[in-house]
Amino acid sequence: MSENCNESCSSCGEECDERKEVMDFSEKLHELSSVKKVIGVVSGKGGVGKSLVTSMLAVAINRMGYRSAILDADVTGPSIPKAFGIKGKATGSEFGLYPIKSKTGIDIMSINLLLENDSDPVLWRGPIIAGTVKQFWTDVIWSDVDFMFIDMPPGTGDVPLTVFQSIAVDGIIIVTSPQELVSMIVSKAVRMAEMMNIPIIGLVENMSYFKCPDNNKDYKIFGDSHIEEIAEKHNLKVLAKLPIDPKISAACDKGMIELYDGNWLEPVVEIIEKMEEIK
Numbered sequence: 001m002s003e004n005c006n007e008s009c010s011s012c013g014e015e016c017d018e019r020k021e022v023m024d025f026s027e028k029l030h031e032l033s034s035v036k037k038v039i040g041v042v043s044g045k046g047g048v049g050k051s052l053v054t055s056m057l058a059v060a061i062n063r064m065g066y067r068s069a070i071l072d073a074d075v076t077g078p079s080i081p082k083a084f085g086i087k088g089k090a091t092g093s094e095f096g097l098y099p100i101k102s103k104t105g106i107d108i109m110s111i112n113l114l115l116e117n118d119s120d121p122v123l124w125r126g127p128i129i130a131g132t133v134k135q136f137w138t139d140v141i142w143s144d145v146d147f148m149f150i151d152m153p154p155g156t157g158d159v160p161l162t163v164f165q166s167i168a169v170d171g172i173i174i175v176t177s178p179q180e181l182v183s184m185i186v187s188k189a190v191r192m193a194e195m196m197n198i199p200i201i202g203l204v205e206n207m208s209y210f211k212c213p214d215n216n217k218d219y220k221i222f223g224d225s226h227i228e229e230i231a232e233k234h235n236l237k238v239l240a241k242l243p244i245d246p247k248i249s250a251a252c253d254k255g256m257i258e259l260y261d262g263n264w265l266e267p268v269v270e271i272i273e274k275m276e277e278i279k
């Protein structure tokens with residue numbers, strides 16, 4: 001053992017009999033890819049708007065002149081291609097797979113761009129799903145991406161865990177909705193991020209309220225939000241609250257999310273931009 005041993009084997013290059021094996025499951029990005037920052041978008045349960053927030057963030061960052069990309073890791077519920085109106089299939093060459101560009105130039109890879117029929121269900125077990133996501137990282141050629149957003153598989157189970165271990169994520173955003181279970185769900189997501197040593201950028205509450213177009217009043221359809229208390233408990237920031245807006249679901253259904261205007265995610269975009277500055 002070296003005299004200067006600080007027992008940090010992962011950052012030490014000494015040939016040493018006492019070396020403790022460090023479990024490293026991280027996978028290498030394709031050698032032709034370049035991705036500066038990776039942001040994972042997670043939720044403790046399905047259907048809270050994780051894909052929507054992923055899409056809106058990629059669109060907002062792209063509008064600011066950065067090159068953004070989406071890796072759709074939600075393999076069993078891939079809604080990203082639909083929101084962007086992408087009908088084509090991904091292509092490949094002897095070097096690897098190529099993402100599809102959206103109308104405004106966002107690079108996208110999703111299982112639906114590889115399946116023959118978009119409506120085919122993905123009835124795969126966890127390890128196969130996790131393996132597919134790893135391949136989206138290792139076998140896809142992501143050219144010159146400033147910010148990649150990963151629409152993570154919902155929940156805090158085996159698949160999201162494997163994805164976090166394999167892909168070098170720089171920060172995560174937790175999406176919630178104002179419901180009773182949120183406290184427990186956020187705790188689980190926070191715990192997972194801590195275990196993986198990934199910084200949490202903050203919380204986004206979706207479907208927070210509905211603004212009635214007739215009287216301009218806000219109605220809390222899912223009840224009062226407890227997001228501030230939850231954020232305080234975990235020492236996190238509430239970055240944004242999105243309303244329920246029929247124009248959002250219409251934009252997703254018509255594949256026109258890139259045309260949707262809504263500036264609720266601006267505070268998130270500001271923080272993400274700073275991540276670029278400190279790189």
Ligand SMILES: Nc1ncnc2c1ncn2[C@@H]1O[C@H](COP(=O)(O)OP(=O)(O)OP(=O)(O)O)[C@@H](O)[C@H]1O
Pocket residue numbers: 043045046047048049050051052053074077078079154206207242243244245246247248249250252253
């Ligand atoms: N704030 C909103 N206002 C109106 N519709 C919304 C809003 N947020 C999400 N939706 C709609 O709800 C549906 C589910 O959203 P989304 O696919 O983003 O959820 P998800 O958390 O990614 O779900 P899953 O984890 O099951 O993939 C979509 O059809 C979307 O258009």
